[in-house]
Amino acid sequence: MPLIKHGPEKGRYIIRSEDANQLNGLINRIKQDPGVELLDVIGPAGQPHTIVAAMPHEKARFLEQDLILSKPAMTIELDRPLSLFDDEKGD
Numbered sequence: 001m002p003l004i005k006h007g008p009e010k011g012r013y014i015i016r017s018e019d020a021n022q023l024n025g026l027i028n029r030i031k032q033d034p035g036v037e038l039l040d041v042i043g044p045a046g047q048p049h050t051i052v053a054a055m056p057h058e059k060a061r062f063l064e065q066d067l068i069l070s071k072p073a074m075t076i077e078l079d080r081p082l083s084l085f086d087d088e089k090g091d
Contacts, residue, residue, distance in 0.1 A: 035055060
């Protein structure tokens with residue numbers, strides 16, 4: 001499954017960084033963008049390591065290009081539901 005989907009539909013994305021200041025900067029950018037909804041900030045107060053945001057898939061693709069170029073690089077991936085047995089089917 002690709003990390004970023006195609007199309008205008010919205011998805012939930014997880015964005016990570018080892019640099020809390022860098023991620024705080026992205027959080028401020030997201031708060032200014034009406035096309036992106038900040039859903040959760042994970043980590044100690046003022047020192048986040050992960051955020052969850054809802055945005056159109058195409059916007060996530062553009063954001064991915066920006067994040068790859070950042071130093072240190074941030075990662076973005078589609079937030080998928082967890083399941084105990086992934087693709088296995090019960091008998």
